[in-house]
Amino acid sequence: MMSEATAQTFRVSFDENNQEFSIVGSMRPQHERDLAGCVKLFEQSLQSVRGTLYVNVKRLVRLNNIAFRVLANLLLKAGGERDDLKISVITSSVVGWSTRKFNALSDIRPNIVIEEYDNEFYPGQAFLEEGGFIPILRTQTKMTWRHERGILPRHGLKPGVVMADICCGIGDFAVLAFKEFAPARIVALDHSKSSLAYARKVAADFGIQGIEYVYGDASEMLLEENQFDFVTCRHSLQVFDRPELILKELLRICKPGGRVYITNEKNSHCLGEPRGESIQWTYNEVARVWAHFQMDIELGPKSRRYLLDAGFENVMMESFMVTNLDGDPQDFADIIRSWERVYAGEMAVQRGDTPxxxxxxxxxxxxxxxxxxxxxxxxxxxxxVASGRKPL
Structure with missing residues (x-):
């Protein structure tokens, strides 16, 4: 059962099945009485909760002192009156102040705990954003772009569209798309601050001002729904342990009739000759290492099913092979060496594999x-490569 109360700029709801009280939007009341509906729903919700009450504020983007005082009093009162109750406040590092503010409550009531949602959601992220991967990402994009620049128009990218590049990484794909296809606007979002800093530098180096780089969580984006004609999310679903949550958000921000474009890999299909047997064995093991860290480097051929399950229609799918013949073979070799450093030098070591x-x-x-x-x-x-259209 879902109960809901609404205000002008925020929404509160209670999901009885999940025992989750959620607040979304901007909570900036003039008076405490403006939150009467929120208070009433919270108090009603407590009556049916056993065990743990989840208070989800990860999409609460603004909160003034009046609102925080009301929420804090509600949580502290509930924690004091219900010794049997654990209150888990779910925040997001994307809205950094919320973790700091609500942490103060756990110091007062031990049964109030603060959980930063996205710390658990990206189990393999540290390997891929802060380690030895960033220096080689631009080379990867250069090699895939030779193929994608011809593929993208077939999937709906054209001049004048409003585009979003979700999980944009170091931002080089957004720059190439802007230069080649002249979209009216690009919003590029990523969860890595270091990648975004690099992305802004790349755009500045090329003198591009039509790309807005945004820090955000791809599974809970602070972007309005139905605003983009074309949404890309490249080499990213395979990194997340629950890609269906990302696809739900990509569908939400896409305009009806617009398209979402995704790319993913199947590393066990990497190949080479000579020494093909050794190469095949290693890439089969790559898939197992990724799976250990709750990531799926084999997701590529599953893309059509994921898009259809997410509610997309008119799903298109194709594949291409990046090879050592795409430009300088040394570029291909550099990519593989970076994989070796991360997969064998870090991930296998952390998994506890033998020398x-x-x-x-x-x-x-x-x-x-x-x-x-x-x-x-x-x-x-x-x-x-796969893309799907959001139903009208």
């Missing part, structure tokens, strides 16, 4: 580099 396993694991990457640089060699990295 013998890691040595064999590394050998497959090194053999892939050998295939890429061999004068008669061939090395490939497959990418799946």
């Amino acid at each position: 013998e396993f890691i040595e064999r694991f590394r050998q497959g990457f090194q053999d892939h580099v050998f295939a890429a640089l061999h004068p008669k060699g061939y090395a490939g990295w497959p990418i799946w």
